Amino acid sequence: MTTILFTGPSLHGVDPALLEGFTVRPPAGCGDVLAAAMTGAVAIGLIDGVFDHAPSVWHKEILYALSEGIPVYGAASMGALRGAECAAFGMIGIGRIFEDYASGRRVADADVGVAHAPAEFGYAPLSLALVDVEATLEAIAGAGALPAVSCEALLAAARRIHFKERTWPDVVALSGLADANAVEAVLERHAVSQKQADALALLARMRADAGKPFAKPNFTLSQSGFFAVLRQRVEERLEAEANEV
Structure with missing residues (x-):
């Protein structure tokens, strides 16, 4: 069974x-x-x-x-x-x-x-699913960790990147937000995998x-x-x- x-x-x-x-x-x-x-x-x-x-x-x-x-x-x-x-x-x-x-x-x-x-590496994800980007940005917005306009810029950038190539550094870079390292730190702290x-x-x-x-x-x-x-x-x-x- x-x-x-x-x-x-x-x-x-x-x-x-x-x-x-x-x-x-x-x-x-x-x-x-x-x-x-x-x-x-x-x-x-x-x-x-x-x-x-x-x-x-x-x-x-x-x-x-x-x-x-x-x-x-x-x-x-x-x-x-x-x-x-x-x-x-x-x-x-x-x-x-x-x-x-x-x-x-x-x-x-x-x-x-x-x-x-x-399989040899446990099918580790190498890119970000858009559903997880959205869930993470919702958590960040709810916590007030980034301004709403920054979350909107990150989401717009994520939607423009092919799923095979979508990573947080690339999303942040494409968003045009200043102080990329600080933004990435916030994303990492509030990361959500739906x-x-x-x-x-x-x-x-x-x-x-x-x-x-x-x-x-x-x-x-x-x-x-x-x-x-x-x-x-x-x-x-x-x-x-x-x-x-």
């Missing part, structure tokens, strides 16, 4: 004890959620996923898992996106970022995107729901030709992995 968690940069650096009880896998790509569902997962948590350099998780993989009575939770990053898109079919979205996408207050996929290190907060909320929700019955959604999954091809590829991959053991 396995609870699968797809994560990477969103939970980088957290206490490993928080991940106990989960089978942790890398950011999910196309076929990974389907593979988890086909190999006995009792619940699936989707936090991080690939979307730039490789095919992303298909919505239909999530619908397949749900149709098999496997609860699928989403938060923070790819999980928030798919959670908003698949909520009507029974996917369980969690956190502020999910709520923003589900309500239509947020529409750009890139708002949660970051560049990150490879992605990590939502990811931790997902872990807590999955723990709370463990063992509870999951109401299987009332829909019929259409087995399209594309999905049949994906399923065959996943079956072949799983068979190859089994033969390697």
Whole structure:
């Protein structure tokens, strides 16, 4: 009985004890959620996923898992996106970022995107997600640590930088604010990761729901030709992995 968690940069650096009880896998790509569902997962948590350099998780993989009575939770990053898109079919979205996408207050996929290190370095984030920039600037404004006009300049600068290249030094430089070192110190002191907060909320929700019955959604999954091809590829991959053991 396995609870699968797809994560990477969103939970980088957290206490490993928080991940106990989960089978942790890398950011999910196309076929990974389907593979988890086909190999006995009792619940699936989707936090991080690939979307730039490789095919992303298909919505239909999530619908397949749900149709098999496997609860699928989403938060923070790819999980928030798919959670908003698949909520009507029974996917369980969690956190502020999910709520923003589900309500239509947020529409750009890139708002949660970051560049990150490879598995050997724990998928450490190498850039800033716009959702975390916004959360940090909200905290700073609330604390009165910087003038409102400075926060507005920083946010405008952050929105102009591609997600792979967005860092605080670059945001501060582009904002044109004076005394960059002092501004960066304020940003560091008040840094907020909404992605990590939502990811931790997902872990807590999955723990709370463990063992509870999951109401299987009332829909019929259409087995399209594309999905049949994906399923065959996943079956072949799983068979190859089994033969390697």
